[in-house]
Amino acid sequence: MAEGGVIVRLTVLGCWSPYPAPGGACSGYLLQDGGAYIMLDAGNGSFSRLLQFVHHCDLRAAIITHLHPDHYADLYVLRRATVAALKRGMRHRRVVLFLPSEPAQVFKELAAFSDAFEVVPVDSLPEEVVPPGVRVHVASVGAVRLFFLPACHSLPAYSVGVEGSGYLVYSGDTAPTEELAALASEAGIFLCEATGLDGDEDFVQGRHMTARQAGALARRAEVRELIITHFFPEYDLAALKAQAEAGYRGRVELAVEGDTYFLY
Numbered sequence: 001m002a003e004g005g006v007i008v009r010l011t012v013l014g015c016w017s018p019y020p021a022p023g024g025a026c027s028g029y030l031l032q033d034g035g036a037y038i039m040l041d042a043g044n045g046s047f048s049r050l051l052q053f054v055h056h057c058d059l060r061a062a063i064i065t066h067l068h069p070d071h072y073a074d075l076y077v078l079r080r081a082t083v084a085a086l087k088r089g090m091r092h093r094r095v096v097l098f099l100p101s102e103p104a105q106v107f108k109e110l111a112a113f114s115d116a117f118e119v120v121p122v123d124s125l126p127e128e129v130v131p132p133g134v135r136v137h138v139a140s141v142g143a144v145r146l147f148f149l150p151a152c153h154s155l156p157a158y159s160v161g162v163e164g165s166g167y168l169v170y171s172g173d174t175a176p177t178e179e180l181a182a183l184a185s186e187a188g189i190f191l192c193e194a195t196g197l198d199g200d201e202d203f204v205q206g207r208h209m210t211a212r213q214a215g216a217l218a219r220r221a222e223v224r225e226l227i228i229t230h231f232f233p234e235y236d237l238a239a240l241k242a243q244a245e246a247g248y249r250g251r252v253e254l255a256v257e258g259d260t261y262f263l264y
């Protein structure tokens with residue numbers, strides 16, 4: 001999608017929801033663009049895992065797709081680490097924090113952490129229509145452009161496009177939508193939630209996707225690579241993978257904590 005020589009790398013920090021598997025973490029990913037790092041969701045346990053890859057002082061921004069604890073709970077520890085680093089002169093700028101401004105009560109609590117975060121409500125960002133005709137909120141972190149697409153979830157949520165020399169689309173938590181398929185149509189890697197098995201269709205309706213629905217959406221979007229994530233710890237991952245592959249009619253990767261992908 002974009003020109004410009006920026007290396008963009010994705011590392012899986014946590015892939016579980018709504019609670020982690022033993023030794024695991026909830027939703028969290030680390031994006032690298034050249035020397036800058038961006039945390040994409042910050043679920044329980046993801047900050048500890050992030051420290052295995054980078055120093056937290058190198059974190060320039062954090063993106064929270066929505067205000068469910070399995071996607072933001074580690075902001076509390078990121079705040080503590082950032083405040084300490086600022087005080088000790090180990091970093092000079094706060095972490096830019098993109099997040100939805102609803103539910104208001106949670107947003108208010110997080111927005112008050114102005115000692116660590118430069119808070120940017122996603123819904124206040126300028127809107128733009130990006131190819132192939134999708135209306136999104138846009139922002140930039142260094143050379144990386146971010147696209148925020150309203151998702152279909154139980155509270156205000158966003159899917160995120162990350163554009164450098166590669167183009168990643170992350171579903172966040174959402175039911176399948178045509179807008180997401182359109183946004184993902186430009187993606188090298190599509191990181192998509194796969195919360196349910198086939199029998200869960202009624203349960204997830206309007207909020208999440210089954211693995212098969214994630215596969216079908218990725219197929220409609222003709223993404224080059226599909227990685228599924230957001231796993232319920234009690235489920236058989238092989239069954240999720242098989243059902244996603246049936247929907248995608250191709251090979252699907254399971255997100256694995258600690259794995260890194262080069263984006264394209």
Ligand SMILES: [Zn+2]
Pocket residue numbers: 017018027068070071173230
């Ligand atoms: Zn979730």
Ligand SMILES: [Zn+2]
Pocket residue numbers: 066068153173
């Ligand atoms: Zn959620």
